[in-house]
Structure formats: structure tokens, C-alpha cells
Amino acid sequence: xxxxxxxxxxxxxxxxxxxxxxxxxxxxxxxxxxxxxxxxxxxxxxxxxxxxxxxxxxxxxxxxxxxxxxxxxxxxxxxxxxxxxxxxxxxxxxxxxxxxxxxxxxxxxxxxxxxxxxxxxxxxxxxxxxxxxxxxxxxxxxxxxxxxxxxxxxxxxxxxxxxxxxxxxxxxxxxx
Numbered sequence: 001x002x003x004x005x006x007x008x009x010x011x012x013x014x015x016x017x018x019x020x021x022x023x024x025x026x027x028x029x030x031x032x033x034x035x036x037x038x039x040x041x042x043x044x045x046x047x048x049x050x051x052x053x054x055x056x057x058x059x060x061x062x063x064x065x066x067x068x069x070x071x072x073x074x075x076x077x078x079x080x081x082x083x084x085x086x087x088x089x090x091x092x093x094x095x096x097x098x099x100x101x102x103x104x105x106x107x108x109x110x111x112x113x114x115x116x117x118x119x120x121x122x123x124x125x126x127x128x129x130x131x132x133x134x135x136x137x138x139x140x141x142x143x144x145x146x147x148x149x150x151x152x153x154x155x156x157x158x159x160x161x162x163x164x165x166x167x168x169x170x171x172x173x174x175x176x
Contacts, residue, residue: 017053020065028073035077040144045076083158117175121168132157133164 028049033042049072053065122130132150135141143161147154 013056014054016065017050020053020069021050024066024069028069031070032073032077036080040142041080044144045073045080048076049073083162113175114172117171118168121164121171125164125167129160129164132160133168136161137165 025046029042029046032045032049033039036042036045049069052072053069056068122133125133128150132146135146135149136143141149143154143157146152147157150157
């Protein structure tokens with residue numbers, strides 16, 4: 001008997017969230033898009049917002065659901081910025097490698113040393129992690145593109161990127 005009650009509560013829970021999705025989709029998408037400025041990632045974060053709602057095990061009401069939706073979206077936006085802020089810095093840093101080094105020999109030596117450290121780190125990483133790192137940092141591919149290219153989940157790709165960047169940053173810190 002409890003099983004029927006549980007499935008009924010789950011059905012009502014899912015129906016409530018489904019209704020909110022249909023009613024709030026455009027507004028939540030606009031909110032996310034306004035903050036991150038990326039159409040593709042905005043759509044992903046919108047889907048993730050409502051997916052997380054479906055995973056909630058607490059009783060949700062229509063009154064509290066709107067605030068919860070925006071709170072989840074805001075947290076996902078913050079996570080998005082954390083991932084992309086540091087990767088942007090890394091791309092900017094490594095783009096120096098492709099510029100003509102006009103500051104002289106000292107700068108060239110420092111850049112060569114940093115590139116050597118990075119290459120050493122990549123060799124020490126697993127094959128897959130190194131491959132994902134190179135695709136992300138040096139070719140500018142997104143985690144979504146890499147996951148589709150390699151047939152991995154996006155979370156797996158993001159975890160590899162996070163771990164690889166931590167390894168490289170740690171070695172850079174030691175060198176400084």
C-alpha cells in the first residue's frame with residue numbers, strides 16, 4: 001500500500017515540476033542567458049536546473065518552487081563561472097605561446113620552461129586525461145564538444161579537465 005502512495009506522490013511531484021517547466025522555461029532561460037551570455041550553455045543549464053528539481057526528495061509546493069528554481073539556476077551559473085573563469089585565464093596564458101615573443105631572451109626562456117612543465121604534466125597524466133586537457137586548453141573545444149567527440153559523458157570530461165588543470169597549476173606553483 002505504501003508503494004502506491006509513494007508512486008502517487010512521485011507522480012504529483014513530477015507533474016508539478018513538469019507544469020513549472022512549461023510555464024517558466026522561457027523566463028528561466030532568459031535569466032540564465034542574461035548572466036552567462038552563451039546560448040548553448042544556457043540551454044544546458046536550464047535542463048540541468050529542472051533535472052535537479054526532479055531529483056529532489058522533499059515535498060515541493062507551488063509557492064516555494066519558483067524560488068527554488070531560481071536558486072538552483074543561480075548556483076549552476078556560479079558553477080559555470082568557476083569552470084570558465086579559470087579556463088579563460090589558461091587559454092589567455094597559453095595563447096602567448098603562439099605570439100611572437102618580443103620581450104627578449106629572458107621571456108622566451110620563461111615561456112619555454114612553462115611549456116616544458118606543461119608537457120611533463122601531460123605525459124604524467126593518463127592518456128585520456130592528457131588528450132582531454134589538450135583539446136580543451138589548446139584547441140579551445142568545449143566540454144560538450146569533447147564529450148561528443150570521444151563518446152564520454154560531459155561530467156566525465158569536466159572531471160578530467162578539472163583534475164588536469166589542478167595538476168598543471170600545482171606544477172606551475174612549484175616552479176614559481
